[in-house]
Amino acid sequence: MEQQPETKKEGRLTLVLALAALIAAFGSSFQYGYNVASVNSPSELMKEFYNATYYDRNSEYLSDFSLTLLWSISVSMFPFGGLIGSLMVGPLVNKLGRKGTLLLNNVFSIVPAVLMGCSEVAKSFEMIIVSRLLVGICAGLSSNVVPMYLGELAPKNLRGALGVMPQLFITVGILVAQIFGLRSLLATQDGWPILLAVTGIPAVMQLLLLPFFPESPRYLLTKKKDQTAARKALQRLRGWDEVDAEMEEIRQEDEAERAAGSISVVKLFKLKSLRWQVISIIILMAGQQLSGVNAIYYYADQIYRSSGVKENDIQYVTAGTGAVNVVMTMCAVVVVELLGRRFLVLLGFSTCFVACCVLTVALVLQDTVSWMPYLSITCVIVYVIGHALGPSPIPALLITEIFLQSSRPPAFMVGGSVHWISNFTVGLLFPFIQEGLGAYSFILFAGICILTTIYTFLVIPETKGKTFMEINQIFAKKNKVSEVYPEKEELKDLPPSTLEE
DSSP: OOHHHHHHHTTOOOHHHHHHHHHHIIIIIHHHHHHHHTTTTTHHHHHHHHHHHHHHHHSSOOOHHHHHHHHHHHHHHHHHHHHHHHHHHHHHHHHHHHHHHHHHHTHHHHHHHHHHHHHHHHTOHHHHHHHHHHHHHHHHHHHHHHHHHHHHHSOTTTHHHHHHHHHHHHHHHHHHHHHHTSTTTTOSTTTHHHHHHTTHHHHHHHHHHGGGSOOOHHHHHHTSOOHHHHHHHHHHHHSSSOOHHHHHHHHHHHHHHHHHOOOOHHHHHHOGGGHHHHHHHHHHHHHHHHTSHHHHHHHHHHHHHHTTOOGGGHHHHHHHHHHHHHHHHHHHHHHHHHHOHHHHHHHHHHHHHHHHHHHHHHHHTTTTSTTHHHHHHHHHHHHHHHHHHTTTTHHHHHHHHHSOTTTHHHHHHHHHHHHHHHHHHHHHHHHHHHHHHGGGHHHHHHHHHHHHHHHHHHHOOOOTTOOHHHHHHHHHHHTTSOSSOHHHHHHTTSOHHHHTO
């Protein structure tokens, strides 16, 4: 009888939980999306500024090569900063906590916002390049810490919906940057520094509001060993006092963590008990970026142009595509607890596979069949829908779910590093691939989509509605180790000196 009231209340979305998720996602994930897209619209205006600034200093203009190189450095500093941010995740979340890391991360947004806003007045394009590195670090941290924080705050039956929220706010950030970047708004000679500086507003809001919300109860109990604070945080998040069952579940995870000891990135790769989890996050994160999502956006303007869309109207069609991305990610938030994570990943990657194949045919026949350009536009939209349903939001959620507290921070470091290296690689190599293969370049992305689909079908289990320990037991069977504390057995194989690190 005592358990029944708690069971009935389980999964309630309280005001505290909803606001904590909203502030964390808006203050951090939104900035990631915003900074991805904010430099696209004003790129020509910013190149003019680079050239004019160089002329004022040296009485000569930059060569075409030098200007292209400077602009490429400005753009690529963002994913490079993202990689640095991902490598900072483990030490920071263990030392400062999940909430503490998000609060510190706002420094990497507010400072560059001020620098970018003042760059034109200061006549310094170097300020923009440094700022792109700093907002990249901000994105690298937030893309890993926000899913971890929300995954640990949420009850198991809401973990999927809240775990997809960071991706939803990334897409909202992209859309807002596309709207603000319209030539009728801020993509103007005087407006582009303001467009770049807007990223600081969500950071200031998070800095002011997030301190009033709880730290992750799992962090408080397993890392800080503060049972009282963990209980109070759970009671605030759940909206009732009976949290004994959830405290017990966290204690079980804590016991598994103590059995495992402190796990570094190196140990993560050594442990047999984590083998399939590590392989899975590497494949899913690489598949997410190498499946061509950035290339689709890169190619979209050309597809719209060849379909007869007027040059001035392309910016509105691009914003429309961004709106489709937001709507479909909202659908993923709603259906992730109904259909499950595994189904959405399978559906998303297989949809992207079909879209890439048909797009290749449409691009090859574009000049010979009159209606093919319209099929190309349809393929772009279908691809965006597919990616928004599964490949974009689910991998980060799965990292939270398939690793226990002890291995979660290094797992996010690995997943985040793979994400940003893959992102950087596509951005660097796609122009050359496109030049060499033309329309056939999307066959490469189709291949990656189908391979990721097959891997997911064969290896990834459904995690919907399961506790972290239950998910850990599923992977223990796959890894052929003990079901209870798999790391305990595996750590016997490591020398004692390694465990004391």
